Structures are given as structure tokens and as C-alpha cells.
Amino acid sequence: MNRYEAYLPILQSSLRELDDWRTQYGEEQLVGFTDTPQIIDIIQDLRERLEGNYPFHHPQYAGQMLKPPHPIAWIAYTMTMTVNPNNHALDGGPPTSEMEKEAVARLAEMVGYENPYLGHLTSGGTIANLEALFVAREIHPQKAIAASSKAHYTHRRMCRVLNTEFMEIPDTHDGGTDWNYLMENLDKVGTVVVTMGTTGLGDVEPLADLLPELNKHGVRVHVDAAYGGFFKIIGSQLPSSNHWASLNEADSIVIDPHKHGLQPYGCGSIMFKDPSVGSFFKHDSPYTYFTSDDLHLGEISLECSRAGASAAAFWATLQLFPLSEDGLGEYMTSTVTAAKLFYRLLERSDKFECFKEPELDILAYFPIPKDETLSSISKLSTALFQAGAEAAPKEGLHLSLYKLKAKEFNARFPEYKADDETVTLLRSVLMKPEHEPFVTKLAGRLHTLLDKL
Structure with missing residues (x-):
């Protein structure tokens, strides 16, 4: 039996039960669901082409940040994808919207945010960081957003999208980050990006050391923990434990469940410590947000359509693997x-x-x-x-x-x-x-x- 065969009966049974739910609404004429030889041929061709991938599943692949999702994630994603809910509004996915809120609540608890906070899933770290920098620009429109040379290139690029100034914190003579340069130029800076787990070498930048001076000057702190965020669970065991312990003091945090969270692409997340920043996302729509007076996820996001299947997959994974040391x-x-x-x-x-x-x-x-x-x-x-x-x-x-x-x-x-x-x-x-x-x-x-x- 191969690694996926054991899960097929679970998936088949669940899909049958979902079909029972669908038939409660009456018979419908299915279009394009016939088991034609053409579909079989196309899928066979797809399978052969997929074998051109590198062996991301095997430990001999020790290159980039790539690995298949956990079986519970792809099973939950596949099931939910057949319904195809859209978590932009409660109209588009009532159950998966609730699952998203529950999953984000677990993330907020992990980083140490207390209610009320603001957060949601995204299609990935790039969009999550864009939202954080968008809020940073709205709060300090005339000031720069600063990040080290080790930070992900997305920050410089998103500052161009937002038409706001980007300040790269230069390197020291030995290649480290010149944090003294930052401190000498804080009057020009509105937000500092601190990377907890750089995607190059996995460096943890000194959050705890930077916070006192940044707070003193009213500079916002955005933590890009897209790669490293889940290490917070075992932060007390790491040499950088004091920095992980200070994570809850950041104004915003990005974490990608599609990296260490065992999820398929794309599943990112953004959380804000102060929920009042939601006012920057305020907008109106003539045809959504009518089924509930509760806050819809699309009302606190720059993204519109987002896969409810991602929320279901992450929610299901957290039921099996809680965000704890023994999970x-x-x-x-x-x-x-x-x-x-x-x-x-x-x-x-x-x-x-x-x-x-x-x-x-x-x-x-x-x-x-x-x-x-x-x-x-x-x-x-x-x-x-x-x-x-x-x-x-x-x-x-x-x-x-x-x-x-x-x-x-x-x-x-x-x-x-x-x-x-x-x-x-x-x-x-x-x-x-x-x-x-x-x-x-x-x-x-x-x-x-x-x-x-």
C-alpha cells in the first residue's frame, strides 16, 4: 500500500456523503461530469507530467522550502474544494468562514495576542505582508518603512506598489545588520520590519533588543514570521528565546501555514494587535455582506475571493496537531x-x-x-x-x-x-x-x- 492509498476510502466516503447533502436540494442536470475517455487521457497525461517534479516528498530533497501537505490537509482541502466556498463574505462560505476565525484564533493565542485583535488567512505571505505595510503607510504616510538587507525582497517591492519610501538598513563591515544606523535615523521611520526566520539562512532578528527604543519613538513593529512563525511553539528551547517571548509586542505579524503549518499552497495569515486598524480596510459592496450583521472576513482584507478550502484544511490540521509543544x-x-x-x-x-x-x-x-x-x-x-x-x-x-x-x-x-x-x-x-x-x-x-x- 502506498502513502496515499490508505486515505482514499476516507476521501471517497466523505465525497459520497457530501453528494448526499447535495441531492437534498433535488436532482439537477450535471454538465461536464461524464466519465469520458478524454478526461481519463488528460489526467493520465497530467500524472506523467507531474513526475517531472523534483522529489519534494522525499528527505533527499533538502533544497527549497517545499514539501507536500499533511494528508489531513489535502483530504480536507479536496473535500471542501468540491463545494468551492469563498471566504470573502459569510454569504460565500458560512462554515469555512467560522473555521477560518477559529484557526486564526489559535494562531493569535500562539503568538500571545489577546482579544480583541484582528486577523485572517491570506493566499500567502506576500499578500499578508502587503496588508501589514498598507496599514503602516496609512498610519505614517510621510515616513519610511525600514527592513534589513536580509529581509524578504517582497517588502521593498510592496513599498513600490504602495508608493511609500523604503529604507534598507545597511550591513556592517562583517555582513551583519547595522541596527545602530536604524536607531540614528528613527525620525524618518514609521515602521520597522523585523524578520523572525529569514528565508535565506533562517536568521532570527533581535526583536526584544529593538523594541524598547522603537516603542520610545512611536515606531510601529511589523514581524515577518512567514517562514519562522511556528517556531514560537518551541521558542523557549531556542537560543533566540527572548525574541520569541517578545512576539506578542509586535503591532502586526505574518505567518505562513503553507510552510511549517503542513498546508498546501497558498495559505498565509496576517494578524494585527490593534483591531481598530480594520477601519483602513473599510469599503462598501452592493451585493455582499447581507446574510449576517457579523463582521465579514472580506471587510478586514485587501483580498476579495479567498479559498474556503484553505481555511478548512488548516482548521482540520489544527484539530490533529494543536499549536503546542506536544502537537x-x-x-x-x-x-x-x-x-x-x-x-x-x-x-x-x-x-x-x-x-x-x-x-x-x-x-x-x-x-x-x-x-x-x-x-x-x-x-x-x-x-x-x-x-x-x-x-x-x-x-x-x-x-x-x-x-x-x-x-x-x-x-x-x-x-x-x-x-x-x-x-x-x-x-x-x-x-x-x-x-x-x-x-x-x-x-x-x-x-x-x-x-x-
């Missing part, structure tokens, strides 16, 4: 453990070096070249990246590449000659629970591939 926290602990073990295995090797110890579950490393130049590291890393992807299925290794500024690399490894402005390293995101028991094989395959090169 989803076990998954989060496993990913951190995998990254630390991989780090130790590579550090013991005489053929690889790690850029630094991982804070969360992302690790950057490089094969040691014969001549100590940045260009040699880049060439060898790229060759190893390609060799892993081209290896036989049961011997392969799917990684990602990470480009780093030469000055940041040389601050840690001054012995390498900076013959280029950047250096390309290997990068692994160890976000699947299957990674923990597999990292020894990952390290072994890395060494085997390098020896062949």
Missing part, C-alpha cells in the same frame, strides 16, 4: 534537531565547512576547494548542486544554492581570497520530519558525489 511542536523540534545534526556531521568532515551554526532549520555550507578562492567555492558548489540533481533516484541529493556577499563570507573565513564580489554556497532547508533520521545519508551522499567530482 505541532514535535515537528518543529524535529526540524531543528535535523539541522543541528547535519551541521555536526559536516563540521567533523575534512571536505566541507558550514558558514555558521543554524538558528532554526536552514544550513549553508560549502565544499572545501584545493585553492582558497571564492570563485573555486562557487564553481565546486554549483557542480555539486548539479551532480546531486542528476544522480540516480536512490543516490540523488537535491539542494539549493545561496549567493553571499564576499565581505560577509570573508568576515568568517578571512583565509579565502576574495576574487569575486560574491560567493555561491550550498543551502539546505531541513523542514520535513523525515529529515531527522535521514541526515546521515544526506551527508554520506554529499561526500560520495564530491569524491566523484
